[in-house]
Amino acid sequence: MDRRKSLQTLILGGAAASTGFVFNACKTENGKTVDDTIAESSEKYFGRTPEELERIEKLNAEQLFNEHELETIGVLSTVILPPKEPHGGPIEAGVPELVEFMGKDIPTMAPTLLGGLMWLDHKCNTEFGTEFKSATLEQQKQICDEICWHDTEIALEKQPLEIQFFYVMRGLTVTGYYTSKVGIADLGYKGNMPNVWDGVPQDVLDQHGVAYDPAWIAKCIDQSTRGDIATWDEKGNLLT
Template identity: 75%
Template sequence: MDRRKSIQTIILGAGASALAFHGCKTDGEKTVNEDIPATDDTKYFGRRPVELERIEKLNAEQLFNDHEMETIAVLSTVILPPKEPHGGPIEADVPEFIEFMGKDIPEMQNTLLGGLMWMDHKSNTEFGIEFKSATLEQQKQICDEICFHDPEIPLNRQPLEIQFFALMRNLTVSGYYTSKVGIADLGYKGNSPNVWDGVPQDVLDQHGVAYDPEWIAKCVDQSKRNEIAEWDENGKLLT
């Protein structure tokens, strides 16, 4: 799961722009941060050694057993059903994301572990079967009982199961929509180069405004898009 490639793209783009202004370097100038090891791994791009050490430590730990991970996987798909063509929480490695966050923020652990136990207890009591093996309708019935809470009562004073579902819902949605799969589902492509030809005419008409023909000729002439603007000593635009 790679949630930092977009950051890499932004940094690389900024670096390319900077070359236009810093094409020459003085002798002896330090150009490489030796504290950040060179790597072709973009998964943890730009992380400092202390951060990489912590990530490695957390990845080596285990918070949930296999049964709990399977339950998280099932619950995450109930919260956010998969859809074509990009898939859902499983394809976005959301269960692994949730476990990592639980290890990274220990304050979450009691709520997550206790909530998973509650889900199985509730499912066994109501339907005689573990939550992960219940039918979708049975799973939804359980979730419907805990997915809303009284806004007048702070969440940390709500019953455990209410706190658990709120946390799981937040982690599921956050994990999915910060993944490559989730971003593709949104259709978000980030900043892209294009040709700006002014505010659309229908929008101008809606607000009863219009461009000054002299300015539109100067500012929205695509044949001159690579020319640098020049002003006279009085601030009048010359180009």
């Protein structure tokens, strides 16, 4: 599941469905297979169907936020999830660009995002005489503290605009960061990797005053020989 689909699932609460069709033999209008089209697309969009590529290019050509709004989104995202060394934060992960894309990809989200950004600046100007992105971190936190929690007894769509806005921004920021290369590196996630279990370390066994039963250990695989190729005799008995 690609990043955009993951976020749609998170926000809309729907489950992504797998069609099970095999596309690599299908032809596009220009006579090329889907695999050919994907191979010719940029690495950023690897794995997309022609229809998805067309939609991505269409959305990328549109503009939802102006420069000031994008900068405000960037500042807010770092208040929500402060950057840390050595991997950086939401800016390095491309969260503002992701928020822009999602606002266009899910049109019903756009009014909440745009209205929330207006509310942030109005609130900050009223309270501190400056726009949100220019306020101090403490001032920004003070404003966010007022809208970061909502009454769970009331449906979110019935909450004030600023509450809905922060809820969406928090979800996009955290999910956007931790589905990015930067965020995955921050988690230290290495994926599936070959591993060898040599048992509980001796110092830990000593610490707890326990030991492995030698008779039981003799029945286990000697991991030091894991690279050896097994051999059998002519009767099929395992030699090594």
